[in-house]
Amino acid sequence: MKSLTLIAVLLLFTYxxxxxxxxxALDIERIQRATVFVMQVRxxxxxxxxxxxxxxxxxxxxxxxxxxxxxxxxxxxxPGTELIIALNxxxxxxxxxxxxxxxxxxxxxxDLALLRIxxxxxxxxxxxxxxxLPFVELADSSATRIDETITIVGYPGIADDPVTxxxxxxxxxxxxxxxTNSASWIKTSAVISGTMSGGGAYNTQGQLVGIPTxxxxxxxxxxxxxxxxxDTNRDGIVTASDDCIAIGGFINALRPSNLARPLVRAASLxxxxxxxxxxxxxxxxxxxxxxxxxxxxxxxxxxxxxTVISNLPSGSTSLYLFFDYANMSPETVYELRVTxxxxxxxxxxxxxxxxxxxxxxxxxxxxxxxxxxxxVYEFTLFANxxxxxxxxxxxxxxxxxxxxxxxxxxxxxxxxxxxxGNGFVLPSGNTASAQFLYRNMSNGTNWTAIWYLxxxxxxxxxxxxxxxxxxxxxxxxxDPNGLRPGSYRLELYxxxxxxxxxxxxxxxxxxxxxxQIFSNARFTTAATPAEAAQSGAISTFxxxxxxxxxxxxxxxxxxxxxxxxxxxxxxxxxxxxxSPWTMPESGQNFTAILSSPNRLPDGTYNVQMLVxxxxxxxxxAKVGIGQLPIDRFARADGVLLRGQILDSNTRQGIPGVAFxxxxxxxxxxxxxxxxxxxxxxxxxxxxGFFELERPLEYSTDDREIAYSAVIAxxxxxxxxxxxxxxxxxxxxxxxxxxxxxxx
Amino acid sequence: xxxxxxxSGSPDxxxxxxxxxxxxxxxxxxxxxxxxxxxxxxxxxTTRYENVEAGIRAEYPRNWLFDNQGDYVFRVRNxxxxxxxxxxxxxxxxxxxxxxTRSILDAISLERFQSLAAYQVINVDASTPLADDxxxxxxxxxxxxxxxxxxLQSIPTVVRGVDILAVRGGQVVIIxxxxxxxxxxxxxxxxxxxxxxxxxR
Numbered sequence: 001m002k003s004l005t006l007i008a009v010l011l012l013f014t015y016x017x018x019x020x021x022x023x024x025a026l027d028i029e030r031i032q033r034a035t036v037f038v039m040q041v042r043x044x045x046x047x048x049x050x051x052x053x054x055x056x057x058x059x060x061x062x063x064x065x066x067x068x069x070x071x072x073x074x075x076x077x078x079p080g081t082e083l084i085i086a087l088n089x090x091x092x093x094x095x096x097x098x099x100x101x102x103x104x105x106x107x108x109x110x111d112l113a114l115l116r117i118x119x120x121x122x123x124x125x126x127x128x129x130x131x132x133l134p135f136v137e138l139a140d141s142s143a144t145r146i147d148e149t150i151t152i153v154g155y156p157g158i159a160d161d162p163v164t165x166x167x168x169x170x171x172x173x174x175x176x177x178x179x180t181n182s183a184s185w186i187k188t189s190a191v192i193s194g195t196m197s198g199g200g201a202y203n204t205q206g207q208l209v210g211i212p213t214x215x216x217x218x219x220x221x222x223x224x225x226x227x228x229x230x231d232t233n234r235d236g237i238v239t240a241s242d243d244c245i246a247i248g249g250f251i252n253a254l255r256p257s258n259l260a261r262p263l264v265r266a267a268s269l270x271x272x273x274x275x276x277x278x279x280x281x282x283x284x285x286x287x288x289x290x291x292x293x294x295x296x297x298x299x300x301x302x303x304x305x306x307t308v309i310s311n312l313p314s315g316s317t318s319l320y321l322f323f324d325y326a327n328m329s330p331e332t333v334y335e336l337r338v339t340x341x342x343x344x345x346x347x348x349x350x351x352x353x354x355x356x357x358x359x360x361x362x363x364x365x366x367x368x369x370x371x372x373x374x375x376v377y378e379f380t381l382f383a384n385x386x387x388x389x390x391x392x393x394x395x396x397x398x399x400x401x402x403x404x405x406x407x408x409x410x411x412x413x414x415x416x417x418x419x420x421g422n423g424f425v426l427p428s429g430n431t432a433s434a435q436f437l438y439r440n441m442s443n444g445t446n447w448t449a450i451w452y453l454x455x456x457x458x459x460x461x462x463x464x465x466x467x468x469x470x471x472x473x474x475x476x477x478x479d480p481n482g483l484r485p486g487s488y489r490l491e492l493y494x495x496x497x498x499x500x501x502x503x504x505x506x507x508x509x510x511x512x513x514x515x516q517i518f519s520n521a522r523f524t525t526a527a528t529p530a531e532a533a534q535s536g537a538i539s540t541f542x543x544x545x546x547x548x549x550x551x552x553x554x555x556x557x558x559x560x561x562x563x564x565x566x567x568x569x570x571x572x573x574x575x576x577x578x579s580p581w582t583m584p585e586s587g588q589n590f591t592a593i594l595s596s597p598n599r600l601p602d603g604t605y606n607v608q609m610l611v612x613x614x615x616x617x618x619x620x621a622k623v624g625i626g627q628l629p630i631d632r633f634a635r636a637d638g639v640l641l642r643g644q645i646l647d648s649n650t651r652q653g654i655p656g657v658a659f660x661x662x663x664x665x666x667x668x669x670x671x672x673x674x675x676x677x678x679x680x681x682x683x684x685x686x687x688g689f690f691e692l693e694r695p696l697e698y699s700t701d702d703r704e705i706a707y708s709a710v711i712a713x714x715x716x717x718x719x720x721x722x723x724x725x726x727x728x729x730x731x732x733x734x735x736x737x738x739x740x741x742x743x
Numbered sequence: 744x745x746x747x748x749x750x751s752g753s754p755d756x757x758x759x760x761x762x763x764x765x766x767x768x769x770x771x772x773x774x775x776x777x778x779x780x781x782x783x784x785x786x787x788x789t790t791r792y793e794n795v796e797a798g799i800r801a802e803y804p805r806n807w808l809f810d811n812q813g814d815y816v817f818r819v820r821n822x823x824x825x826x827x828x829x830x831x832x833x834x835x836x837x838x839x840x841x842x843x844t845r846s847i848l849d850a851i852s853l854e855r856f857q858s859l860a861a862y863q864v865i866n867v868d869a870s871t872p873l874a875d876d877x878x879x880x881x882x883x884x885x886x887x888x889x890x891x892x893x894x895l896q897s898i899p900t901v902v903r904g905v906d907i908l909a910v911r912g913g914q915v916v917i918i919x920x921x922x923x924x925x926x927x928x929x930x931x932x933x934x935x936x937x938x939x940x941x942x943x944r
Contacts, residue, residue, distance in 0.1 A: 033894070087893050098893045125857045129813075130891050655897075656826035660808075673822070675810035683828075685895035693892070712823045 026151060026206045027732055030640060030695075032088055032163045033134040034058040035199055037095040037155045038067050038115070040080035049232045050245055051080035052216075055154030055199030056115065057208060058135040061694075062128040063117030064267050065101060066208075066260055067198035069108045070216040070354060072115060075331065077216040077246075083115060087133075088163045095155065095163070097121055104267040108330035109356030111213050112260050114267035132693030136200065137637065138264065139207030141256035142182045146170055146370060152190050152212055152254075154199025158227065158245055166190045171347050174253070175320070175366045177303040177357065178578060178613075182258040184365075185350060186210045192251040201254045206637060210254025215333040215352035216246075252351045265574040269601050269628075273567055273575045276529060276591040286327040288355075290334075290381045290388035293323045294498060299364065300407070302424040302612045304502040307406035313399040314374055320366030321379050321391065328355045328383065335382040336365055340375040348372075352382075358578060361562060362489075362503055401440055405447075405492045405499040408436045412513055413476070420513040424504045424612040427515035428556050432483055433476040434490050436500055441465050445494060449475040452489040454560065465494075485585060486558040505611050507557040518609045518617035520588075521552035533589040541623045544599040550607040552617065555586040564610035565592060569603040570628050603628045638695030639726040641680075643736030644688045645711065653688020654713065654740060661692060661724075662708040668720040671710060679707060691733075699725040716740040789940065792817060797835055799916075802940035804933050807831075821930075827888055827900045827923040829930045831937050834917040844880040844908050847915050851882075851906065859886040860899065877943065879909040885924065903927040905934070911943060 040052040056067030065085065071078055083102065086095035100123070104116040117133075119126055144150075152166045168190025173183035188201065192212050201210040226244035233242055266272070296305030297318055305322050312319060321336070328334075332355040338348040350365065357363050374396030381388045411421035413433045426432050434449075443466050451459040459477050467473050475490070477483065485507045492500040508515030522537035525545050532549040541548075550567075557563070560580045567575040583590065592607065594600065602624030609617045645657045662671050663679040671677055682690040699705040706725050712718035717740065726734065756764075789802035792809070797816045803809070807819040808828075818832040838847060848867060855862045865883040873879050884904050890897035901924040909916045918941070920934040 089894055096893075120860075122860070124860060127858065132892070654825065656824075658822040658828070660822065673806050673808050675808055675812060678808070682892075683890065685890060685892075685897040687896060689895055691892065691894060713825050714823050715825070718823075 026202065026204055027637065027640075028151065028153075028165055028206075029091065029733060030134055030637075031136055031151075031153050031200070031202055031206060032091065032165065034136045035088060035153045035155070035163050036065055037086040037088075037163075038065070038072060038101075038198060039084040039086065039097070040072055040074075040078050041082050041084055042080040043082060044232075048082070048084070049080075049230050049243060050158075051243070052078035053155075053158050053195055053245055055196050055212075056085070057153075057198075057200040057211075058133050059114075059138065059208070059264055060135050060268055061133055062131045063099070063101075063126070063133055064104065064135075064264065065115040065117070066200075066211060066264065067113055067115060068211065068213055069106050069111045069113040069330075071198060072103060072113050073106060073108060075216070084121070085115070085117060092162050094161065099126060105263040107263060107356075109354060109358070110255060110259055111330075111354040111356070112211065112255060112263055114260075114263045116267065134640075136202070136206065136208050137635070138257040138261060139203050139205070139209045141186065141209045141258045144170055144186060144203065144209050144256075146172060149204060150188060150190070150201045150209060152188070152192050152196060152199065152201045154192070154196030154212060156193045156196055158195065158229065164196070166192060166196075168192075172367055172370050174350055175299075175364075175368060177363060182256050184256070184259070184356075185353075186254040186256055187252055187347060187350075188254060194246075194250060197251055208257050210256050211260065212251045213253060213255045213353055214251045215335075215354055250351065252346060252349070253353060262573045262576060265569070265572050268631075269569065269574070270596045270598060271567075271569070271574055271600070272595050273577075274593045274595065275565060275577070276593070287386070288328045288332045288334075288383035289326050290383050291324050291326075293321060293379065293381065293388065293391040294501075295391070295393050296320045296322055296364070296366075298368075299366070302502075302504075302614065303364070304362075304408070304424065305364070305500070307404060307500050308498045309393075311394040311397075311400060312372065314396050316372050316395055317370055318366070318368040319372055319393070319395075320364045321381075322362065322364045323381060323388070324361070325357065325363055325383070326360040328357060328359055330354055330356070333382075333384055337380045337382070339378045340373065342376075342378075345377070348377075355383075358562070359580070403441050403445060403494045403499065404439045405494065406437050406439075408434050408490060408492070408500055408502040410434050410488075410490075410502070410504040412510075413474075421515075423614075424502075425508075425515055425517075425614050425616065426504060426506050427508050427510035427513075428482060428485055428506060429510060430480060430482055431476050431478045432488065432504070432506060433474050434502075435472055435474040436492065437472050438467065439470045441467065441469055441494075443468065447495070447499075448493040450491045450493070451477045452491070453484065454486045454558070455489075484558070485556045485561070487561055503612075505561055507561060507611065508616075509555055515616070516555070517557050517611065518552045518554055521550070521607070521609070521617050521619045523605070523607075523619060523621040524549050524551065529591050529593070532591060539621050540626075541621065544602065544624050546595060546599050548594040548600055548605060548621070548623070550592045550594070550619065551589050552609065552619075553588045554583070554590055557581050557583075557585060559583070559585070561611065564608075564613075566606075566608040566610065567592075567594060568606040568608070569601075571604075571606075601628055602626065635695075635697065638697050639730050640691065640695050640733035641736065642682075642689070642691030642733055643738060645684050645690065645713075645738045645740060646688055647716075648739040648741045653684065653686075654716070655684055655686045655688060657684045657688070657690075657711065657713040657716075657740070658682070659684070659690050659692070659738075660710045660712075661696075662710065664697075664705045664707055666708065667722045668708045668710060671708065696724075696726045696734075698728050698730075700727070711738060711740070713740060716742055789936070795944075798911075798944040799833060800942040800944065801833070801937065803831060803937060821933075824923075824926070824930075826926075827902055827921075829923070829926070829933065830919070830921040831934060832917075832919040832921075833941075834919070835914050836917065837913060838910060838915045840913075842910075842915075844910060844915070847908060847917075848880065848882050848906075851917070852884075855884075855886065860889060862886040873907065873909055873938065873941065873943075877909045877911070879907050882906045882908070900924075907938070909943075916943070 038056045041048040052071045054071035056065040085099040086097045099117045100119040101115040105114040172187040174185035176184035228242035228244040298306045335352040336350040338345045380390045409423040445465040449461045508517030524535040526532035659682045661680045680692040680694040684690045708722045710720045788805040793800045803819045811817040815834040820828040868881045887899040889899045903924045905920045907918040922930040
């Protein structure tokens with residue numbers, strides 16, 4: 001091919017000397033293009049009626065969308081059965097419906113869902129491999145800090161509202177159980193409307209740090225309105241008697257992106273875990289209740305309070321509100337309202353959100369590393385709008401000298417009377433002991449240890465203190481016939497006031513000082529679960545397989561005991577389910593099946609079993625080469641290259657012209673018209689506009705990236721260029737005007 | 744009555760003049776032949792492709808974009824064509840012992856009904872010969888092609904396509920030709936040349 005120097009306009013973005021590597025600036029246009037409008041619709045006699053709306057964010061080029069579960073999953077509030085995705089096609093305009101989608105992964109409790117674009121609006125299948133949609137990358141949300149600036153992007157309404165960006169700061173974090181490495185909620189000062197729920201919050205590098213999340217909007221509550229927009233009853237006019245769409249409300253909480261990572265990982269790999277015996281979470285129908293509220297200044301590794309307090313000294317930075325809950329479900333809406341000296345305190349309150357803790361148990365919501373100003377705080381929890389008794393706490397003044405019990409750990413006693421073991425999961429036996437620390441005690445003080453099993457009191461030991469002022473002490477529960485497996489609780493009272501409390505699980509057989517609950521864990525592959533139970537353990541699968549079975553035996557674990565099943569691939573969690581044990585106390589061949597619509601991707605797979613956050617068993621297997629394939633489209637950042645190709649004589653756009661960007665490893669002279677050497681490809685539309693399907697990677701000192709380009713069209717002189725580089729200083733998106741001359 | 748006689752008198756030409764006319768005409772014809780050959784050489788020059796595993800050897804038009812990263816053995820597209828990129832593709836699919844070309848055609852059509860807009864089969868013909876007298880079936884069809892980029896404004900293009908199916912052992916070879924309906928006839932020569940150079944081993 002005749003190679004000509006690319007015209008000057010094209011050379012404008014060629015930087016010969018790369019600059020030092022630096023973070024790219026927030027690319028708001030790319031983020032807005034990756035923000036979609038999600039419409040849940042109901043099909044009535046081939047007419048589609050919108051039932052719920054929300055925002056969502058593309059997290060992969062092939063059409064995975066991260067959004068909220070409540071507005072996409074069929075429910076009483078959102079009765080639709082189909083999902084329509086509208087894209088922000090042109091900046092400043094309302095979104096345009098482009099695709100249909102299905103739910104690929106969902107966690108109703110976390111209120112997160114991954115949607116997968118599957119069809120065109122007319123029902124034709126979409127070839128996802130051909131999709132090249134703008135998307136964003138997830139940030140490590142645990143790295144966010146208070147006062148960090150964030151930008152929230154979403155659709156604020158259902159009318160002609162285009163995608164909107166709102167700036168704010170991070171004002172705090174809310175911690176809950178089962179998110180030990182990350183906050184459960186990020187609080188923000190930004191004013192976010194309810195329909196932006198499911199959108200995205202971005203750090204200054206343009207990475208997704210959180211998902212604005214609120215409880216489902218309902219007419220008449222949460223400052224919502226309900227707007228009828230379609231003639232759903234077909235009476236010829238749109239009135240209040242038609243079905244309406246709830247909008248409004250306000251959001252002050254973001255689900256951290258780290259909590260969405262397992263869902264994204266599973267959806268992107270097409271992985272699906274089926275557990276043969278896990279119950280589906282359904283509402284019991286009983287009224288959700290919240291009780292036994294108390295405060296603790298810290299939490300141990302098992303998620304238990306270290307002590308119980310009623311006040312905190314000035315300068316405290318950590319506080320947790322514990323409570324018992326029952327009859328809860330993912331559909332339950334819970335809310336925390338905090339007042340300081342009688343005034344609402346938005347920083348420590350949590351706007352209504354869905355419940356993520358399962359049916360019943362002990363829960364907390366707290367914050368750490370965040371200053372608590374002095375004042376009298378009142379905490380009120382709501383479940384489905386019903387308030388639990390308010391709990392009060394005073395912060396301020398010097399540390400008070402009061403009798404304290406703390407840091408309960410459980411175990412089997414050694415010869416010196418010290419508890420051994422992992423502290424919160426004990427093997428079955430005749431005796432369970434608890435060791436705790438005490439301070440400022442006085443001999444002669446009345447104290448009581450009360451033990452519970454599955455919520456029922458089984459032992460009460462009133463006593464008079466005789467151990468001195470400071471030290472450690474222990475108390476035990478015994479049963480000559482053996483303690484029954486189950487969930488135990490110890491409450492320590494000093495003069496009728498709760499001083500310390502903790503839960504532990506008793507399960508499994510004694511193996512040294514540790515319990516053996518899960519045994520004979522193994523991977524295998526088979527055609528059916530029954531066949532898998534008869535198959536031997538396999539740790540290496542040389543060929544890709546459609547299904548992977550994980551099996552294990554178990555012993556002495558009481559029904560109702562909370563346990564965790566976790567799957568990982570190459571060290572990344574893609575499935576984690578905390579649920580009550582539903583099988584008999586002992587048995588064999590508990591089965592979980594990992595499958596994929598195609599074949600399982602190569603990788604190293606792990607299954608872990610945990611109780612009370614303690615890892616009790618783990619198995620590993622390699623599939624194929626034992627490593628996930630490299631996703632060459634994983635990077636979302638870079639410079640979007642787009643522009644217009646014009647006829648140099650007529651100045652009119654030329655439709656159907658190919659713009660070929662050659663990979664960095666090849667020059668124009670190396671290019672032999674092989675797709676493997678093409679980095680990105682675009683074809684002009686009816687007006688001559690084009691945009692490349694992949695962003696150009698930044699050239700840095702460490703890695704110089706120079707692309708080449710070829711533009712050729714029948715009847716025109718071809719043009720080509722080498723050495724095309726972009727840096728973080730390059731304008732983004734990069735707009736080109738290219739003129740072609742006739743032959 | 745007046746008669747007007749129209750006519751052209753041919754002046755007497757010398758032998759040299761006649762000879763020079765003949766030579767000039769001969770050169771003109773020769774130049775046309777050379778030009779036509781040069782054009783064909785440029786237009787129909789080919790690149791050789793061989794896939795031992797699939798047992799296929801072919802010659803595809805030079806400077807068409809070669810791609811073997813999809814669900815096909817290979818595909819070539821004329822990227823310089825303005826508008827829809829004229830495409831030739833070779834694909835292999837397994838076929839059962841009881842499978843017939845008719846059932847394969849139906850399966851292909853069902854897939855396309857799901858993925859292509861306004862897809863419609865024009866005719867099915869059993870007369871297309873392939874190299875080595877391999878029996879084959881031809882299916883002609885049309886559909887509307889739209890650009891997948893939702894951020895651009897593209898008008899659908901009517902595409903005409905031809906599939907040639909030939910069963911070889913446990914596989915069916917599907918050779919596909921796609922072109923803009925307005926340029927289908929002129930581009931079909933590329934496909935004919937491709938078919939003439941296609942070899943199965």
